[in-house]
Amino acid sequence: MGDRDQNDQDRRRKTGWWRAAPLLGLYRPALVAVAVGLLFSIVGAAAVARWEDRVNRIEFENAAETEAIVMQNGMGEYISRLVALRTLFESTNDEVTRSEFETFSARLFERHPGMLRIAWLPRVNRKERSEYETAAITDGVSGYRIKSLQGESFATAPQSDEYFPVFYSTQPKTSPVYGMDYTSVPERRTVLERARDSDKVAAIRTRLFEPYNGGRMPDVLVAVPVYAKGTSRETVADRRRNLAGFVVGIFDLPLLIQAIRVTTGASPAVSMNVYPPFTAQIVSLEQMLPDYSSAATVPQSMRDVARALHWSGSLRIGDTDWQVRAVPTAGGPLETTYDRAGAVLVVGMLLTLSLSTYLMLASRNSRRLSLANRRVLELAQTDILTGLPNRAFFLTRLDEMNSQLGVRGLPFAILMLDLDRFKNVNDSLGHGAGDALLRQVAERLKSTVRANDVLARLGGDEFAIIQEAGSDQRACSTELAARIAKLLTEPFLLPGHRVEIGTSIGIAIAPDHGSDQEQLLKKADLALYRSKSAGRNCFTIYDEAMSAELEARNTLEGDLRDAIAQCQLEVHYQPFIDALSGARRGFEALVRWRHPTRGLIPPDQFISLAEETGLIVPLGEFVLRRACADAANWPADLAVAVNLSPIQFKEAELFEMICAALTDSGLSPQRLEIEITESVLLERGSENLAFMQRLKQLGIELALDDFGTGYSSLSYLTAFPFDKIKIDKSFIRNLTHQPRSSAIISSIVTLARGLDMSVTAEGVETREEYERLKALGVNFAQGYLFGRPQPIERILFDAPVKPSRRDAA
Helix, strand or coil, X not given: CHHHHHHHHHHHHHHHHHHHHHHHHHHHHHHHHHHHHHHHHHHHHHHHHHHHHHHHHHHHHHHHHHXXXXXXXXXXXXXXXXXXXXXXXXXXXXXXXXXXXXXXXXXXXXXXXXXEEEEEEECEECCCHHHHHHHHHHCCCCCCCXXXXXXXXXXXXXXXXXXXXXXXXXXXXXXXXXXXXXXXCHHHHHHHHHHHHHCCCEEEEECCCCCCCCCCXXXXXXXXXXXXXXXXXXXXXXXXXXXXXXXEEEECHXXXXXXXXXXXXXXXXXXXXXXXXXXXXXXXXXXXXXXXXXXXXXXXXXXXXXXXXXEEEEEEECCEXXXXXXXXXXXXXXXXXXXXXXXXXXXHHHCHHHHHHXXXXXXXXXXXXXXXXXXXXXXXXXXXXXXXXXXXXXXXXXXXXXXXXXXXXXXXXXXXXXEECHHHHHHHHCHHHXXXXXXXXXXXXXXXXXXXXXXXXXXXXXXXXXXXXXXXXXXXXXXXXXXXXXXXXXXEEEXXXXXXXXXXXXXXEECCCCCCHHHHHHHHHHHHHHHHHCCCCCEXXXXXXXXXXXXXXXXXXXXXXXXXXXXXXEEEEEEEEECXXXXXXXEEEXXXXXXXXXXXXXXXXXXXXXXXXXXXXXXXXXXXXXHHXXXXXXXXXXXXXXXXXXXXXXXXXXXXXXXXXXXHHCCCHHHEEEEECCHHHHCCHHHHHHHXXXXXXXXXXEEEEEECCCCCCHHHHHHCCCCEEEEXXXXXXXXXXXXXXXXXXXHHHHHHHHCCCEEEECCCXXXXXXXXXXXXXXXXXXXXCCCCCEEHHHCCCCCCCCHHHCCCC
16 A cells, blocks of 8 residues: 555656656746846946946046146145245345345245245354344344243243244244244254255144144144355255255145145045154054045045045155045045946846847957057057057067077067058048058957967058967968958948958068068068069968069169160050941050060050059150150041050149140140049049049040949049040950840940940950941940051051951951
């Protein structure tokens, strides 16, 4: 019976489990989400609270330090005015009179309410005592006598070898302070001796023996030693012997500090507390109350302040340091309230995803703050736009690596990066978008390098990396370059735009490619140039052949300069015809270089070099002038087309040069056709439009060259006054076997007709292409089918273009 009951219980337990299991499986994602969301909310709130505390602490400490500096500067101004009185006494041969002292003192401390009184304490010996007492009475200080402290009051001073009585003072002449011998007050005697022996301003916290209205302990006594004019003060003995007296100022410390804070517009977010200097009389911090407190609440002891968030510093008065403790003002903006942490906790319980977003933003803000603080300290070696190290830091670090190379022998690599198509972004979207893109590029690059590598922005769109030693430096550098190239080809999201760029990378490895800064940078630049020449968005490691290529390129550049100077350049002409009638309508001027040893060099081997070096400007002027001069002797119905480089458009005197070429040759402007590529229109759009309109006013025709290979923006056709569109030969080459090319050409022809423009097809080489272009409605045709470029002396202007010759084969 008992066994049966036990079996029944086991069966019911198992049945209950199997019933509950489906429910647990059904609600498991929800339970896990609740658990994870709650955990993330708590962790996130704690992290945000810590961040708030750290940020508030940094802001508070910066504000407190600023306030302390302002207070110290204000105190320094008061001290400097006292020192000016010392200068008054030491700079004159005659005695300073009481009226001079009072007038000078009043002007010095006008609108300086913290200065209670100023006194002059001359050094009086036993023999001079009666003389000084008589002089003071004569000056109007009735009953003047030298007094000493006896108990708690002052009485006539007994005979002594030396006195330092109050002789001049800004107090009324009826004040009992006149005649007070400071050497009879022990703590004042100490501060006078300290100032005398050190030849420095000395200060002490003291009480007044003549309280003023509202006055209270503490006040500050500042003593400035005055020595006889022209005497030595090199040693302590010299100073004791040549002492003439003291200028003494009494500061109302609370009033003085409050006046400084009011004058400088102190921040109400920080409460400043100024405590007495540490002395043997202080029994405990619990009993140490501030001499000044900017807070409206009851002043706190130094120990109470130390228990909470505070900033510690000092306020130096003379040779004594008052203790400064700053705390956030209660209820002020610098008091940590943890509002964000509470908000994150509530929102995190409702939306788990919001927590991760907030933490990301909070982390970014914290990092920005850290970078901002670090940038203030490292501004000289930091690129302001991207936050990366700049060229100066990079070169310094490279020198260090080269120095360590000889000691440790560890190799390293230099990667020079140049962004591809960045100029297009700057020109089309503006410099603001370009700056934003550079910042995003910098962030991506930072994610690819190690902590011990150096990533720097050298300027513009140029970056550089020093990759420290790896097991296989060549493999490490190529792997890094490949990752960078892949990462920078991914789209960048700018406000309202999606941008795609690339990067060209040159690599040099030390010590394989050099062991000094100049060699490594030069060879990395050569490798970078090879990457750009290879089609961009790739990387290249330096090899010795590159130096040979550079030498050859430099030689070619020198030869090109000589060719321009020595007139080794020739202008060849290729005809273009009327597509319908077959009649010749003109020639395009094409430059050729007849090298003395290499023979005839085609333009694709030297035009890009001319543009890079600026030689395209004199070269282009030569071609234009020669073409105009030759065309002036042609039949009047033939035009001449001349290409202008984008570099020439940047020349301020281009328009005058064209006018001079027409005037000197006598060629009619209506027979000159200027061909412009789309890249010209990307820069200085308004200036170039005005320039083209001036050409149109002369009667010169304008043609948009290589249409379809660049941006092919239709806005150019409506915004700029073109007369002709030249279809690039790449479309003609595919015309007979790609229907899309026919569709594109047909569309261009239709568009041109609507805009009252003519169309020229370049690169026509077969009769089939020619017939097809006529059917599509092209106005003019140009290519090997109608004639190759040739010198002017080989052109037969009277001979028509015969149908039997229209075959490039």
